[in-house]
Every structure is written in structure tokens, then in C-alpha cells.
Amino acid sequence: xxxxxxxxxxxxxxxxxxxxxxxxxxxxxxxxxxxxxxxxxxxxxxxxxxxxxxxxxxxxxxxxxxxxxxxxxxxxxxxxxxxxxxxxxxxxxxxxxxxxxxxxxxxxxxxxxxxxxxxxxxxxxxxxxxxxxxxxxxxxxxxxxxxxxxxxxxxxxxxxxxxxxxxxxxxxxxxxxxxxxxxxxxxxxxxxxxxxxxxxxxxxxxxxxxxxxxxxx
Amino acid sequence: xxxxxxxxxxxxxxxxxxxxxxxxxxxxxxxxxxxxxxxxxxxxxxxxxxxxxxxxxxxxxxxxxxxxxxxxxxxxxxxxxxxxxxxxxxxxxxxxxxxxxxxxxxxxxxxxxxxxxxxxxxxxxxxxxxxxxxxxxxxxxxxxxxxxxxxxxxxxxxxxxxxxxxxxxxxxxxxxxxxxxxxxxxxxxxxxxxxxxxxxxxxxxxxxxxxxxxxxx
Numbered sequence: 107x108x109x110x111x112x113x114x115x116x117x118x119x120x121x122x123x124x125x126x127x128x129x130x131x132x133x134x135x136x137x138x139x140x141x142x143x144x145x146x147x148x149x150x151x152x153x154x155x156x157x158x159x160x161x162x163x164x165x166x167x168x169x170x171x172x173x174x175x176x177x178x179x180x181x182x183x184x185x186x187x188x189x190x191x192x193x194x195x196x197x198x199x200x201x202x203x204x205x206x207x208x209x210x211x212x213x214x215x216x217x218x219x220x221x222x223x224x225x226x227x228x229x230x231x232x233x234x235x236x237x238x239x240x241x242x243x244x245x246x247x248x249x250x251x252x253x254x255x256x257x258x259x260x261x262x263x264x265x266x267x268x269x270x271x272x273x274x275x276x277x278x279x280x281x282x283x284x285x286x287x288x289x290x291x292x293x294x295x296x297x298x299x300x301x302x303x304x305x306x307x308x309x310x311x312x313x314x315x316x317x318x319x320x321x322x323x
Numbered sequence: 324x325x326x327x328x329x330x331x332x333x334x335x336x337x338x339x340x341x342x343x344x345x346x347x348x349x350x351x352x353x354x355x356x357x358x359x360x361x362x363x364x365x366x367x368x369x370x371x372x373x374x375x376x377x378x379x380x381x382x383x384x385x386x387x388x389x390x391x392x393x394x395x396x397x398x399x400x401x402x403x404x405x406x407x408x409x410x411x412x413x414x415x416x417x418x419x420x421x422x423x424x425x426x427x428x429x430x431x432x433x434x435x436x437x438x439x440x441x442x443x444x445x446x447x448x449x450x451x452x453x454x455x456x457x458x459x460x461x462x463x464x465x466x467x468x469x470x471x472x473x474x475x476x477x478x479x480x481x482x483x484x485x486x487x488x489x490x491x492x493x494x495x496x497x498x499x500x501x502x503x504x505x506x507x508x509x510x511x512x513x514x515x516x517x518x519x520x521x522x523x524x525x526x527x528x529x530x531x532x533x534x535x536x537x538x539x540x
Contacts, residue, residue, distance in 0.1 A: 262437065
């Protein structure tokens with residue numbers, strides 16, 4: 107919350123986007139209550155024309171976590187993904203947790219979530235040119251489970267795609283201001299690229315090189 | 324392998340489908356070698372017209388595991404999903420492991436895999452009317468990881484869909500012959516439905532009620 111308030115600065119008008127969870131009303135009410143405690147003026151975005159207007163009103167948007175497919179489908183069906191992109195280009199602050207961070211990537215191809223619904227496209231808002239993998243965890247040791255580890259899944263992603271992926275561990279975040287990106291929080295972020303091994307960057311480290319698309323291997 | 328040979332009976336002509344892995348040639352060669360050791364005649368399916376002909380030749384198909392999105396996209400792009408469905412209706416045996424089992428469901432909406440590529444639809448081969456969740460594992464105990472557990476993901480699926488899901492644990496399988504489905508292997512399967520708690524069925528138990536679509540809650 108300290109980081110959120112620091113990012114917001116003097117801005118007070120916050121739009122909360124609850125579509126990643128099934129019960130939007132409950133999620134919106136909970137977030138609204140929490141953010142209002144900090145003196146913010148909060149409106150929950152709805153998946154209709156009124157929602158587009160709420161984003162026009164807002165100085166900042168916060169997108170909550172849950173299922174990334176459900177979130178993206180709801181945004182795309184109501185054209186809210188385009189409105190979000192437009193508003194950010196006009197200076198609106200964008201903040202997202204988990205699924206909400208994931209959709210700031212070009213696509214949701216690095217989500218951990220189950221594809222419980224089918225968006226018309228996996229293309230997301232593309233506020234940054236790299237992919238985010240939220241809740242990144244290293245593979246555990248020996249197990250009898252035959253399912254893929256996270257690293258195997260990300261390696262599969264890089265077999266099919268050349269865009270770099272940033273794995274964000276619990277307690278970590280990325281803050282982007284203009285052409286500058288920085289790792290924040292308590293945990294290192296891990297960068298996965300097609301032709302080199304993973305690279306950890308600790309909190310405070312610069313990530314701006316990943317904002318330059320041409321620099322992506 | 325004992326179960327596979329039992330299912331095959333007198334059939335010897337097996338088509339292996341390697342599309343869930345990136346290196347199809349290596350996967351095909353490995354599977355071919357293993358199955359030929361059992362006296363089978365094996366051809367690896369290619370993603371083209373020759374692949375359609377291989378399925379016409381085959382008395383049985385085995386679909387290997389890997390990434391379910393990659394598998395489904397490759398099948399759909401080459402119309403092999405329709406050919407598989409047609410050949411099964413003509414009596415061809417279908418066998419699948421992991422992703423290969425998953426696509427026997429109506430959709431791949433209950434896959435655990437990362438959506439590294441984008442099929443034109445998540446609709447799969449629909450050889451059975453229920454969803455399969457392969458590599459099912461119960462939630463672990465206390466953890467600091469904030470990502471969803473498998474049970475939470477399946478609950479999210481049931482928030483959006485009414486089709487029942489069968490979670491298959493490591494070492495378990497489902498065998499379907501005509502209107503009869505049976506749990507096999509060493510582990511119980513767990514059935515998830517929208518309006519009731521999960522139900523375990525042990526190896527040997529009948530699952531035929533799930534083949535009757537009208538019976539699905």
C-alpha cells in the first residue's frame with residue numbers, strides 16, 4: 107500500500123477493475139473499502155459503457171487478481187482493454203496485481219491460470235513489451251508429480267515465442283515510469299530469454315533495457 | 324504398457340501423435356522405438372495431408388503429452404482433430420497421456436498448461452462429454468505462495484462452466500469402451516461438479532454415468 111500511495115502521489119480518483127473474480131460486486135466492495143481507508147475516491151468499473159466512462163473519470167486504475175482468462179475476456183468483450191491503453195497513453199496510472207499485472211504484457215501467454223473461458227484473442231493491453239509471469243516460483247526438488255514445473259512451462263513458451271519473460275516472485279513488483287523500469291518489493295525478479303540462461307535482478311535494480319523492444323533477444 | 328496392449332488386442336497398426344512437444348522428430352522416434360519393442364507397427368503422424376492418411380491407415384492412435392495448447396493448435400490447423408473424431412467413430416482406438424488425454428474432452432479449458440500458442444478455438448475432440456484434468460494433485464498444506472491451488476482453479480472452471488471434471492492423479496487412467504467407462508491404474512479419480520462436493524472413485528470403479536450427458540449436473 108505504501109508503494110501504491112507513492113505511485114499515486116496527488117491523484118485521488120481510482121477505478122478498480124474486479125473482472126478476474128466471479129463475484130465482481132463483492133470484490134469491488136472489498137477493494138473500495140480498503141482504498142477508501144487511504145483517502146482515495148474509488149469507483150468499481152462495470153463491463154459496459156458506464157465502465158468506459160469510469161475510466162475516463164479515473165486518474166488511476168487498479169486491476170485485481172484472479173483468473174487471467176476471465177479478466178481478459180471481460181475487458182475485450184466490453185472494449186475496456188482499448189480504453190485502458192488509451193487512458194494510460196494520456197497519463198492515467200495503471201496498477202495491477204497477479205492477473206492484473208499479467209495483462210499489462212503483450213499477451214497472456216505466460217499466465218499460470220486455467221483457460222476457464224475463451225477470450226476472442228490472448229492479446230492483452232501491451233503496456234510493456236515483455237511478458238510477465240506472476241507468482242514465479244522455482245521448481246521444487248524431487249517429486250513424483252509428472253506435470254511440468256514453472257521453468258519447464260516458461261521454456262516451452264520460449265520455444266514458441268521470442269519475447270523475454272520476467273518472472274515476479276511473491277512480494278515483488280515492477281514499477282514503470284516513462285522509459286524507466288525498476289524492480290521493487292522484497293524479492294528478485296527473474297528474466298527468461300530465448301538464447302541465454304535465466305538472470306535474477308534484485309529489488310532496486312533497473313529493468314529499463316527490457317522496455318526497448320529492439321533490445322529483446 | 325500392459326494396459327495399452329490389452330486395449331489394442333489384435334490391432335498392430337499404431338499412429339503416434341507427437342505435437343505436444345517442440346521436437347516432434349525426436350519424440351516420434353522415441354515413441355516408435357518403445358512401441359515397436361512390443362511388436363507394433365508404428366507411424367508418426369505429421370501435420371499435413373500425409374498425417375490424415377496415416378490416421379486412415381491406423382487401427383489405433385496414441386497422443387503423447389506435453390503442452391496442450393501446442394497440441395490442439397497443431398491438430399486443428401491441420402484438421403487432424405476432425406479426422407481423429409471420424410476415425411474413432413469408425414472404431415479406431417484412441418489413447419492419450421496427459422495433454423493427449425486432455426484433448427479427448429469437449430474443450431481444453433481444464434488443462435494445467437501455459438497458453439504458449441493460441442489455437443483458433445479451445446474446442447477439442449470431445450470423445451467423452453466430461454472434462455479431464457490430468458496430473459490432478461490435492462492442494463498442499465500451508466504455503467506462502469499466493470497462486471491458486473488446483474482445487475481453486477477447478478472451482479473457477481465450475482463458476483463459468485457446468486460440465487463435470489474428472490481429475491486423474493498420477494498413475495491413474497480412464498478406459499472407455501462403448502457406453503462403459505472405468506477407472507484404471509493405481510489412484511482414485513476425483514470428480515468435480517458444479518453443485519456438489521468432490522467425489523473420489525477408486526480403481527475398478529465405474530464411471531459410465533459421466534458418459535450420459537443428460538446426467539451431468
